[in-house]
Amino acid sequence: MRADARKNYDQLVAVARDVVTQEGADASLRDIARRAGVGLGTMYRHFPTRETLLEALLRTSFDELTDKAAELRSADSASAALVSWLGDFVACAHNYRGVIDLMVAAIEDPGSALHTSCVTMKAAGAELLARAQAEGTARTDIDATDLYALGGALAWVGDQPALAPRVDHLFAIITGAILTTRQSPADLTA
Template sequence: MQKPEAADEADEAGASPRPLRADARRNRDKLTAAAAKAFARSGVDASLEAIAREAGVGTGTLYRHFPTREALIEAVYRREVEGLVAAADDLLRQETPDAALAEWMQRYVDYIATKRGMRDSLKLLLESNSPLFAETHGLVPRTFRRLMEQAVQSGTIRPDADSADVLHALSSIYSATDGPDWHERSRRLVALIMDGLRYGAPRPSQRR
């Protein structure tokens, strides 16, 4: 018979089909949030021990949730994609459509920063036929297109704007030269793109 404490660890690691306990879920969320910051800052070679410390948990907890660095990378990438998708509905409830679009684009920059830090490992995951990419494919472009459509319908961005073109321009940030001012330069680029989208809009922008 499995010992109770062993069963608890199996639950935390996700080996059991039962949902994670609330405390285990909180630990997992804190670890992925800390790892996203560390990967954006230092790449995927960031210290796992430092990530655990930043999350306020022990390394044993980290390894129970993520037995390998690759498992942590997959979880961070999935978290970033799901966070972007969820943010769209929240922003549309709180802001005017053009303001929601502008804020989402700024968050996309943060997503790109994390993705840049993981790019070599993501390439390896892609080559290994990880199901991660099939499960997340198209989520970000579809979300961005919906935000663009809402802003066009509100008359606060130009109607001839194409979401695929704008997302391509945003994605070019991914290949920009690294440097200490990369993040700030990227945000300025987003602001310039947003100004271009607002230019020629049928109705004046209702910026908040």
Template structure:
């Protein structure tokens, strides 16, 4: 009857894992989530097989890389409701997510598809993001600052679109564009299948 059912993880494995993560962060930052995994392995001084031993695929690697980052994001999101106006809180949240999702080129697309894909390593994180979005959106809607026909899924898409744009234009313009996106949530030109409607009668 052994007390420790599993061996302690090997020290070299832990070291390698960390070196791979460091190299991957640098590569993804510079070349996007499509960066060469062989290059990352090379950079970490590890064989390609070792990299795959630690991370079975590209998404697993991204997910590991994003774990802490996500934690910080969620914490920030949790504190937002105490902020000034509900619309401001929502806007800040969208900005934070957009910045986050623009960390690596291609990440926004990854997050976008992971919302519905249960198999994705990023699915859980997306779920938590969605919950925060939902809460902030509901609060904003209740103050009448946001159109009634805007869903959390819409906001998710818009945040990621903001991140996508951030990959393509200078930061200053990206900031401005985010302002336009948030502005679009406000009541005004309800598309409307027939009825014109105001947010809540």
């Protein structure tokens, strides 16, 4: 990529990260291009669809979640590792308001720009869940899809101004329902 094209790409991603964080996944692409100081044509050359732009934004966060899951696999407590990762997943999904619908759709659509990063991140969480289940500290009647759905639901709750103050409380309830031990999430993350 030419230096000027790289500069435009990096500027678009930086501005998009701020705009999508503030306004959500439906933020105006025209506004992102304007704030980045480039034309709409430049925006579409780098990101032909909204989904490709969101994939560029989310890929780094999803890769970080995948890497964190790899680190957590060697943690002493499988249940603490699972709770820690789930909390990070919820925070990541909440940082980009409105992406839950796209993430869920991307899992089912191999042609989606978000598919690979979503599937890889979901699989990383599945490994932590399976480890906790094998240890006997997580219910065996839930799977990776359930875990992904619960995390997505919590992120959605965080996007709702009237419900956002309840996210930590609901996170404790959900992790309490996933785990077979009666430790509080605070005990697991300490």
